[in-house]
Amino acid sequence: MSSNRWLATGNYFTSYTEEQRVFATSLDRTVMCVFLCILFAWPLFFNVGNKYMLVIDNILVAVIAVIGLNLVTGFAGLISIGHAAFVGIGAYTVASFCRVLGDSHLVITHCWPLLIVLAGFMGALFGAIVGLPALRLKHLYLAIATLSFQMIFQWTINFMDFFDQGQTISVGRVFWVTGKVARKEHYLFWYYVILVVIVIVSFGVRNLLRTRYGRCLVAVRDNDRAADAMGMHPGLIKVYAFGLAGFCAGVAGALHAYLYRGVGFDSFTLHHSINYLAMAIVGGLGTLQGAFWGPLAIRVLDLQVERLSEWVGSHLTAATNLTTALRPLSFGLVIVLFLMFEPRGIANWWRIVRSYVKLWPFRY
Amino acid sequence: MSYFFQLVVSGIVVGSIYALSALGFVLIYKSSRVLNIAHGQIIAAGAFITYALTVWVGIPIYLSFGMSMIATFFLAMSVERIFLRRLIGEPIISVIMVTIGLMSILDGLIYLTPFGTENFSFPPYLPTTPITIGGVSISWTQLVGVIITFSMIAGFSWFFKKSTIGISMRAVSDDQMASMAIGISVPRVFGLAWAMAGLSAAAAGGIIGNITGLNFDTLHAFGIVVFPVVILGGLDSIQGAVVAGIIMGLIQQFASGYLDGNWGLNGTGEVMPYIILLIILLFKPHGLFGIHEIERV
Numbered sequence: 301m302s303s304n305r306w307l308a309t310g311n312y313f314t315s316y317t318e319e320q321r322v323f324a325t326s327l328d329r330t331v332m333c334v335f336l337c338i339l340f341a342w343p344l345f346f347n348v349g350n351k352y353m354l355v356i357d358n359i360l361v362a363v364i365a366v367i368g369l370n371l372v373t374g375f376a377g378l379i380s381i382g383h384a385a386f387v388g389i390g391a392y393t394v395a396s397f398c399r400v401l402g403d404s405h406l407v408i409t410h411c412w413p414l415l416i417v418l419a420g421f422m423g424a425l426f427g428a429i430v431g432l433p434a435l436r437l438k439h440l441y442l443a444i445a446t447l448s449f450q451m452i453f454q455w456t457i458n459f460m461d462f463f464d465q466g467q468t469i470s471v472g473r474v475f476w477v478t479g480k481v482a483r484k485e486h487y488l489f490w491y492y493v494i495l496v497v498i499v500i501v502s503f504g505v506r507n508l509l510r511t512r513y514g515r516c517l518v519a520v521r522d523n524d525r526a527a528d529a530m531g532m533h534p535g536l537i538k539v540y541a542f543g544l545a546g547f548c549a550g551v552a553g554a555l556h557a558y559l560y561r562g563v564g565f566d567s568f569t570l571h572h573s574i575n576y577l578a579m580a581i582v583g584g585l586g587t588l589q590g591a592f593w594g595p596l597a598i599r600v601l602d603l604q605v606e607r608l609s610e611w612v613g614s615h616l617t618a619a620t621n622l623t624t625a626l627r628p629l630s631f632g633l634v635i636v637l638f639l640m641f642e643p644r645g646i647a648n649w650w651r652i653v654r655s656y657v658k659l660w661p662f663r664y
Numbered sequence: 665m666s667y668f669f670q671l672v673v674s675g676i677v678v679g680s681i682y683a684l685s686a687l688g689f690v691l692i693y694k695s696s697r698v699l700n701i702a703h704g705q706i707i708a709a710g711a712f713i714t715y716a717l718t719v720w721v722g723i724p725i726y727l728s729f730g731m732s733m734i735a736t737f738f739l740a741m742s743v744e745r746i747f748l749r750r751l752i753g754e755p756i757i758s759v760i761m762v763t764i765g766l767m768s769i770l771d772g773l774i775y776l777t778p779f780g781t782e783n784f785s786f787p788p789y790l791p792t793t794p795i796t797i798g799g800v801s802i803s804w805t806q807l808v809g810v811i812i813t814f815s816m817i818a819g820f821s822w823f824f825k826k827s828t829i830g831i832s833m834r835a836v837s838d839d840q841m842a843s844m845a846i847g848i849s850v851p852r853v854f855g856l857a858w859a860m861a862g863l864s865a866a867a868a869g870g871i872i873g874n875i876t877g878l879n880f881d882t883l884h885a886f887g888i889v890v891f892p893v894v895i896l897g898g899l900d901s902i903q904g905a906v907v908a909g910i911i912m913g914l915i916q917q918f919a920s921g922y923l924d925g926n927w928g929l930n931g932t933g934e935v936m937p938y939i940i941l942l943i944i945l946l947f948k949p950h951g952l953f954g955i956h957e958i959e960r961v
Contacts (some may be wrong), residue, residue, distance in 0.1 A: 379757055381701070381764065432946040440699060440899075443760060444891050445945050447701075448938035451888065455935035570888075574768055582763060625780065629772025635765030636747060640756050 368548025374415025377521030388568030390553025403474030423550020431542030468566030679913020704887015710866025740862025808852030
């Protein structure tokens, strides 16, 4: 395999170790490094308004949550209709610290990386608890268990005084080595933080999927009886999958809390759970790339729907609440159409484009 | 003590509506093994069609009640025909996710109408003074609702026991291959199951709309409370749905009657079904009447 990789029209693996590498070729590694450098450097050259930076940050937070959902729904094959509740667990972990200690206590402003990790572990804990019925049941019932967790979560937040009955609980500004993060730089600062978290999480997940602890998820999804015969414990693996998903969701929730400097009930409802599912489906279930394409596509769609309904609203005075109508309509259509016509999601389009370029001038 | 009986009465009223809502859900699950997450939206659609026909068009309520059942009959049938027919044979996970998408689509369509955001209530067409027996009162709408519910459930059970279509639907739920071999069209049965579910959903919606008023959130919530009910009753048992519906209604009323206001609790009636659901899933996952076919994998 010492031939020129730049001219190769495919990857030829001669050993399992080679096939299991994170980057198939050194070219891939270089491209990824350059891409990451661009991601980190571009805000220094372009002056982006806070409004757009918030949109970008929002997409990136959703990416982390969808990576988690993809682990449980895409790789382990268990539907989770309560993912927004797990994100909410993370956010309310931060919020409960704020309620107890006050929103600009030292713990919240200085130890935020610890809090984010703690939120992840809280999410993992709740994920594992909700996944417990998996020890006895198959996936249909688990979907119902996650749905009921979503309802219990909503009730808990809505009726408990400790969480201010779902009112927004404010979270203080954080400190960095250069001092307090200023209002102007807030979104830029969190862009970098979230980007670093995404890089850690996605490399972590990519590596996890190479090891036995990741491949067992796929084995259980494909055939749980065969997995059982191979010596795995499918029930425990499902609980573990929910734990992993909960961890990603918790981290995303904590980042969401810090990014918006507040935690409100409105961001973690059943609609958001369906949004996350839509993102995972549109991006492509069972692929890591899908977790990046999905939030991007859905958020862009969201913005376009908002613009469309504003445009229609300016022409028709009667249509005042068009956004509330068009948003679920478009999400639902996107979910259904993708499932019917492109169940492998946008990640599949990316694969087709990639192999076209790679094999050019030959046809695939 | 009359407080207790009052709770029992309102629990039976709510529970019978749960039973009727759960009935449609069980029908779909029984025949095609699909969890219909969009059931609440069909219930809501039925209620809104009834209201629109009664108040805006001016048709007598009993007639419009029947017409809305026919409308959702065809709505649910076309949903099955357009979206789910082509997914037969796909993994069950993607079929369920299609129903999640459908739920979102129907949400959007309902928000396009005034019903999505505003509250409506039916004009009174029954005596408004409640019937009171020994301190326990029940309103006329509730009484008529319960009577309609139980007669519908009786009608459905007759349909499944005696009629040819009902028997063929039971055959399909039992064994699809065998029923195909004796000449039953399985896709047609799937379509019919959806249509029947739509019909019963509209009936449930109409009754809820009359008792509680038309609010999309309330109606939509009925589609989700169906899950605890069917899990308690066993996912594929019609009698289970009826019994569990009434049990769930009683539990809910007792929870909100005795727990709310004590120990700083509030709205426990809303959350109790889900807590029970999680407990049942852990300890008795096949429910009260479900078939013990759950694999421990």
